[in-house]
Amino acid sequence: MNSNSRKQRVNHMSRGWFRLGILLTVIWFASAVAFLIYEYRSQNPFCQFDEPVASGPACEHVFWTWEPIKNSSTLFTTGQATEAKQVFTPQVGRVVFLLLGMPLLGWALAIGVAWVASGFRKST
Numbered sequence: 001m002n003s004n005s006r007k008q009r010v011n012h013m014s015r016g017w018f019r020l021g022i023l024l025t026v027i028w029f030a031s032a033v034a035f036l037i038y039e040y041r042s043q044n045p046f047c048q049f050d051e052p053v054a055s056g057p058a059c060e061h062v063f064w065t066w067e068p069i070k071n072s073s074t075l076f077t078t079g080q081a082t083e084a085k086q087v088f089t090p091q092v093g094r095v096v097f098l099l100l101g102m103p104l105l106g107w108a109l110a111i112g113v114a115w116v117a118s119g120f121r122k123s124t
Helices: 003-041 045-049 092-123
Strands: 064-068 086-090
Touching: 003 092, 045 086
Parallel strands: none
Antiparallel strands: 064 086
């Protein structure tokens, strides 16, 4: 086997793995966005009328939180009832970590493994 055909085979395999990484990233984003939408839609509308900050199993979520209406931006208060005392807002840090943290960690791990494997191939 000559050197050119080996390089082409390795390059072709690398493109396949790269495409798989892109596909897994897209699937991750789609499922994360679907989960965020599901969690938003599953809110308990009665929690907005609680005087202190809403708590309890019916009002607690992972990526969304209830906060007093006077502390929130108008973006999240437009669809609220006039008697509402709280508004359902995203926890931005958790949402960013969900959307970006895991794919970046996956890509860093994949690049690290490819770099180490490439080092072993060159040493033989």
